[in-house]
Amino acid sequence: MPPSFEPHSISAHGLALHVRQRHPAGTRAVLFLHGWLDHSRSFDWVLEHLPDTWRLILLDFRGMGRSEHVPPGGSYSFSDYLLDVECTLDGLGLETVHLVGHSLGGVVGAAYAAARPQRIQSLTLIESLGPLGGPPEAALERLRGFLDDARRPPHRKRYASVEEAAARLRENNPSLTEAASLHLARYGTEPLEGGVVFRFDPLHRRRFGLGFDEAQWLAILGALSCPVQVLHGSHGLSFEDAQTRARLAALRSPLPLTLSGGHHVHMEQPEAVARALEHFIR
Template identity: 60%
Template sequence: MPAAAFESLTVDAEGLPLHVRQRGARGVRGAPVVLMLHGWLDHSHSFDPLCEHLPEAWRTVLLDFRGMGQSAHAGPGAAYHFSDHLLDVEATLDGLALPPVHLVGHSLGGIVALAYAAARPERVKSLTLIESLGPSGGPPTGAVQRLRGFLDDARRPPNRKRYPTVEAAAERLRQANPTLSPDAALLFARHGTRRTPEGDFAFTFDPRHRRRFGQGFDEAQWLALEAAVTCPVQLLRGTEGLSPAPELLEGRLAALRTRVSPPRSFEGGHHVHLEQPAAIAAAIAGFVSEASSS
């Protein structure tokens, strides 16, 4: 089903408008409800090619995190924190009155999905993590440097770069992420930029998202979160993606005390769901169908 079949809606996150898109709200009774969470500085359209291969009977919901895509930016003086994105998920579930959902998250979206599933296990039926199995973590001693980085970044004014054309913005994305295909970069740029009053183009994400978090999870804290997940989990990776060290991956998979499918690899990079949308969609469809019937 083409992406145009999605309807755009707004949900309220305690006064902050969040943009969501959905299809299948009046579809087949009892069909799976799937909520998709995009990566850092991306937007919900990053799932458009994938959604063309998912069952039309599903209720599929795509969220733009706060300060990204078409969702509102945080107000002056505010900062973005990881836990804010859990509020975005909860606002979407509440605002659309969704039953327990199957969460699909890419990169940052996968980290948010796993953390939300740990905090609200009764609201999540399964987790599909694309190129994601938690933050970088690190030892507790990193907390001091993290706070220093946060304070340093807060002194720097946001820098919103401008580009003469959408194509130029797409090329900048490819420079930052060489594994991104030209078509994928253009999709990101078309839906992730807007024309400025001066006639050029700027990305819609809030540049304050580039600032470092003041707080984060060390490895022990993250493993404790993983241990609280109760739903089935599957991990989908790109062969040229961001692969964690083997011992880190092994430890994190072992920390999940629920049913974990063997990790699956697909030819591609960090945005493998854009490079192999049909194959990734098939993996999601099979996993969600199995989790729905168990």
Template identity: 65%
Template sequence: MPAAAFESLTVDAEGLPLHVRQRGPQGVPAVLFLHGWLDHSHSFDPLCEHLPEAWRTVLLDFRGMGESGHAGPGATYHFSDHLLDVDATLDGLALPPVHLVGHSLGGIVALAYAAARPERVLSLTLIESLGPSGGPAAGAVQRLRGFLDDARRPPNRKRYPTVEAAAERLRQANPTLSPDAALLFASHGTRRTAEGDFAFTFDPRHRRRFGQGYDEAQWLALEAAVTCPVQLLRGTEGLSPAPELLEARLAALRTLAGPPRFFDGGHHVHLEQPAAVADAIAAFVARNARSDREASGS
């Protein structure tokens, strides 16, 4: 089913409007998709063409990205804010317990949310995502210094003469991104300015470093708190934690449903192999359908 079948809605996150798109509001199961850093919900459009039409499929734009509202003057973005975005979406749409699918940053958010709200998450699919960069506790001081340094730099919203030029800039930053995928991101992720050129819609303050973050021990504790089934989908040319971290992170996921599955592609493998990745997600959700029936009382 084409992406045009999705309805655009707004949910409230304590006064901040969040943009969501929904297909099949009466459908079962409910599946919520969370996009990557500086991306938007349209990054899942090719994938959604291959997903079951019977699902209640929900796509969220995180705050400060896509068509969602930006934080006010003087405010900053924190990782935990995105967990509030998920909470607001589930509450605003009166969603039952959901299956979460997250790419990159969206996967990190999905995993942390599943740890914090286990009763609201039935299964977890992580695409090219297995946690933040982490690091030793000693990195906390440098992280705070970086946060303070970034806060003094004014936001820089770059301009591009055409949507195609913006797409080419995306490919320069991510060479594994195909021309079609880059154009998809730029077409839905830019807006014409008053001067007639184009700028990305994400809040440039998202490029600033967080003041706080999880060290490796804290992140492993979050992973260990996840109680729902988890599957990992990765690209053969994608990103991965350092080898010394990978084994411990995989071991910490006590409900991991087998080893990671690999598909030919890079960090945005769900755009390069949408049919194959969609099949993997649909099969995993179907295997956990019993949890849906129990949640609905049927």
């Protein structure tokens, strides 16, 4: 029987992060980073096809999944997620690790691998090549958006059932399958007043005040020194535009592996994604 996952609470400078781990004495350590407003259970179906001997770690970013929300008056920034990764590695005594990131998790993984090259053995990006970027003059609009969003009080919408919450996920992401949306909703909601609400902190919907422009992000990708592989859903993000080509060139990695599916291709093709991970990490 495959070893089971054990929950851990990791302190990120006082904020409790929810982490699950399997086989702490495993031969290879792999840390999975989920997408924006998702949670680590999005990788469940991939994990079923990975070697039982590997040490697998799953992190819920702060304010998402079962990790703690920031206290009243707090906010979130992109660099916070890098801190979550570092605190997880330190808290589990991991000197080095293979990183796997989906969407936002891939952006975080790439930035962390560039900042801490000595700790990352390889990086797999699933439907992820970076943030929106843009020209330097977009910085002013980001600041305005941040201030505008801060005026809006956080709101947690209630749904009558998990199924209704899953339907809402599919509205926001039409390529998401019914099975995937139900899985995400089942583990990403909690009961409230006769219905359910999503667990993530609604403050995550506010825009960041600071972000990378395209030149900065290309510099980060160009600084990566570990092996990188890119997995892409055939109906997911566009990988045909000039920005994507420039980012792939900066990575100096082989062409993306395209699998049939959408943005959550790892939930549609878990066995194929697991095979790609095992081949690459080995």
